[in-house]
Amino acid sequence: MAYSQQTARGDYAVQRVAFGCIWVAAIVTIAVLVLIIGVILGRGLPSVSWEFLVGSPQDMGRAGGIFSTIVGTVVVGVLALLIAAPLGVGTAIYLTEYTVESRLTRAVRFGTESLAGVPSIIFGLFGFIFFVTYLGLGWSVLAGSLTLALMVLPTIIRVAEESIRTVPRGYRDVSYSLGATRWQMVTTAVLPSALPGIVTGIILAFGRAVSETAVVIFTAGTALNLPTSLLAPTRTMAVHFYILAVEGISLPNAYATGAVLILTILLINVGANALLHRLTRQRTRR
Amino acid sequence: MRERVIRWVLLLMALGVLVTLGLIAFFIFQSGAGLIVRVGLGDFLGGTVWAPTADPPQFGILPMIIGSIWLTAGALVIGVPLGIAVAVFQVELAPAWLSAILRPTIQLLAGIPSVIYGFIGLTLLAPLVRSTLGGPGLSILTGAIVLGVMILPSVIAVSEDALRAVPASIRDGAYALGATHWQMISGVLLPTARSGIVAGVILGMGRALGETMAVIMMVGNALTLPLSPLESATTLTSNIALELAYASGAHREALFATGVVLFCMIMLLNAVATMLVRQRAFSRRTTS
Amino acid sequence: MSPFVELLAEHYQAEHPGVAIDVQGLGSSAGIRAALDGVSELGMSSRPLTAEEADQLTQMVMARDALAIIVHPTNPVTGLTTEQVRALFAGSITSWAELGGPARPVVLVSREAGSGTHSAFEELVMQGTQITSSALRQGSNGAIRQIVADNPDAIGYISLGVVDDTVRPVAIDGVTPTIAEVQSGSYRIMRPFLIVWHRDHELSPPATAFLEYIHSPAGQAELIRSGLVPGEAAP
Numbered sequence: 001m002a003y004s005q006q007t008a009r010g011d012y013a014v015q016r017v018a019f020g021c022i023w024v025a026a027i028v029t030i031a032v033l034v035l036i037i038g039v040i041l042g043r044g045l046p047s048v049s050w051e052f053l054v055g056s057p058q059d060m061g062r063a064g065g066i067f068s069t070i071v072g073t074v075v076v077g078v079l080a081l082l083i084a085a086p087l088g089v090g091t092a093i094y095l096t097e098y099t100v101e102s103r104l105t106r107a108v109r110f111g112t113e114s115l116a117g118v119p120s121i122i123f124g125l126f127g128f129i130f131f132v133t134y135l136g137l138g139w140s141v142l143a144g145s146l147t148l149a150l151m152v153l154p155t156i157i158r159v160a161e162e163s164i165r166t167v168p169r170g171y172r173d174v175s176y177s178l179g180a181t182r183w184q185m186v187t188t189a190v191l192p193s194a195l196p197g198i199v200t201g202i203i204l205a206f207g208r209a210v211s212e213t214a215v216v217i218f219t220a221g222t223a224l225n226l227p228t229s230l231l232a233p234t235r236t237m238a239v240h241f242y243i244l245a246v247e248g249i250s251l252p253n254a255y256a257t258g259a260v261l262i263l264t265i266l267l268i269n270v271g272a273n274a275l276l277h278r279l280t281r282q283r284t285r286r
Numbered sequence: 287m288r289e290r291v292i293r294w295v296l297l298l299m300a301l302g303v304l305v306t307l308g309l310i311a312f313f314i315f316q317s318g319a320g321l322i323v324r325v326g327l328g329d330f331l332g333g334t335v336w337a338p339t340a341d342p343p344q345f346g347i348l349p350m351i352i353g354s355i356w357l358t359a360g361a362l363v364i365g366v367p368l369g370i371a372v373a374v375f376q377v378e379l380a381p382a383w384l385s386a387i388l389r390p391t392i393q394l395l396a397g398i399p400s401v402i403y404g405f406i407g408l409t410l411l412a413p414l415v416r417s418t419l420g421g422p423g424l425s426i427l428t429g430a431i432v433l434g435v436m437i438l439p440s441v442i443a444v445s446e447d448a449l450r451a452v453p454a455s456i457r458d459g460a461y462a463l464g465a466t467h468w469q470m471i472s473g474v475l476l477p478t479a480r481s482g483i484v485a486g487v488i489l490g491m492g493r494a495l496g497e498t499m500a501v502i503m504m505v506g507n508a509l510t511l512p513l514s515p516l517e518s519a520t521t522l523t524s525n526i527a528l529e530l531a532y533a534s535g536a537h538r539e540a541l542f543a544t545g546v547v548l549f550c551m552i553m554l555l556n557a558v559a560t561m562l563v564r565q566r567a568f569s570r571r572t573t574s
Numbered sequence: 575m576s577p578f579v580e581l582l583a584e585h586y587q588a589e590h591p592g593v594a595i596d597v598q599g600l601g602s603s604a605g606i607r608a609a610l611d612g613v614s615e616l617g618m619s620s621r622p623l624t625a626e627e628a629d630q631l632t633q634m635v636m637a638r639d640a641l642a643i644i645v646h647p648t649n650p651v652t653g654l655t656t657e658q659v660r661a662l663f664a665g666s667i668t669s670w671a672e673l674g675g676p677a678r679p680v681v682l683v684s685r686e687a688g689s690g691t692h693s694a695f696e697e698l699v700m701q702g703t704q705i706t707s708s709a710l711r712q713g714s715n716g717a718i719r720q721i722v723a724d725n726p727d728a729i730g731y732i733s734l735g736v737v738d739d740t741v742r743p744v745a746i747d748g749v750t751p752t753i754a755e756v757q758s759g760s761y762r763i764m765r766p767f768l769i770v771w772h773r774d775h776e777l778s779p780p781a782t783a784f785l786e787y788i789h790s791p792a793g794q795a796e797l798i799r800s801g802l803v804p805g806e807a808a809p
Contacts, residue, residue: 249716
């Protein structure tokens, strides 16, 4: 057989092996997700009932439901985003619309990327040192929200900047030609178009806030009571799941809390994507 | 006039990021640096005994540093080949329908809380490791496997970007020289995208180093200098989270000091990754 | 000890607004000193008093913190001496075969430094010997119990009040850890939580009321719920 044919056959054999491995990698990735979601939902959903969702934890979580932790999660997460979203979008607007590339913008971008890389335990430590101790907030909803807000800020800045950059130049020019000030141009021409991306980013940031544990444990505490004020401690679902799981208080309740957590994340992800599709389609249709 | 005010407000918001970073660095350093100075940097980083409540207390974090390195290395061994393979799959091999399934899959994997990963490791993987391979089960191996899966989304995202950025001309050139699809990928595509992929790896490294909750649940937290992946170990992150609740005085300072070390390590890694990404963008702009 | 007193103080102050109880946890020696000098009306101590201290102070046992050494229910070892437990946790005994069990490696589970349970174990069992660095560490009694319940080779220590039927406590020096044996004093891996005050000091009404609360069924129930063994009756 000709030499070139032999080598070609060898080459294709190598390719088959390589591609086989790559296909396996892809299948494994999907399988892992299915495994994780399947195990948690499979063992947890049977214990999730309406009573579980609206009932309060009893006996340190051995019985009862997870209502106070749901409230804690929602309050801390929503507050964190109420703080981070304006700050993040404002920063993005400044970087894109109000300045040119300069040392300042490079510094801010460096700051954003650095902040994005800070591990959650460091945020937890910082929140504990600064908000809980130095500012005297104690373990509280406020301390937790403030720390979480700082943690998700880079995500919001990144997503907002991307969305704003995709708005066509023409929109801005038309706005100016109609006599708008810069701020009017931003609020009437740029932001509405960039909104789908920004909102999606905020929803995904909320997902991150919901999943966070290391930060919340050291800033918002682990108290099981319904938080009565911003300065009261609270326990989020992720923290509750962690405590139930690690201390063997109640395995069924741990799985059930985990199932609620996963469902929340699924909802957030699916919801964000669906929202993005719907809003983008509306925009392009117009 | 209003415009001027708005501009200032937005500027202040933008500076907020830098202020936050500065505050974090300041407070963490202020709370921990004193102890590092008192103990001595060499004794702190190189000391093999961590006995903060003994009399006299000893603050050596070498076991934690080695544990973190072991765990991160293991996570990379698992996550990087898998991640690059999936990235190649997405860019070169995936039929559209499978790519459409894989994309949200990866996004979801990124969104799963770390405590759930830790729980799966604790209840499913650790007993499996213990019964098939021995050891306590709660070990570096268990942690590395789960952590490898946790860093997949980061590695895949950056590698995919890097692969897609390779110009068609380079691919076509390979084909023109008679390369098979795989030869084009292995001989031309991957090497060209190398710096981007390395950036993704370093990003994954940073994530693995910084992971806390999942690690605490899975690696057993023994204070040894581990000699095998079947042994239990402690990482810098898990030690901080484990002992912070009851620590006081010098013990607490030592935990903050551990935070200082961790902060420096990760900031360094991220700076390197950012530089690599920028370098790649710069060289692309100048060559193509 | 102070977390437990803080817990009681919190409950007491909730029911008796207007009474302020300030709890400072600075260590047993500091607590005894404060009571001797009159700096504080009541002092807390989690170690027994020395002879001279006992001369000048009145003491009251608030509760007892007993440690149970637990193993997996299938572990054939049912009794150990204190020296054997010390050797196990120091790393000198590494196989269950050395204690009459199967030829399996011993998996030690310990608490983290700084925890009260850890310091009690060091004080009462290790007595100066270092716990080996290969011991696993977990952050709570419940976590240790869960690991021992899942691993036939594991051994750990937890508060007696946290023991349930997923694990088996071993007898120490021939004494099984039960509340009765702890209160009678025969189970020795325990430390008393003492409230002390100066012998010549007349307790103020709020102090007396608080001490009564500590010994009331409600107060003791709180402590039992936290994993402690009940103290003696009120003086």
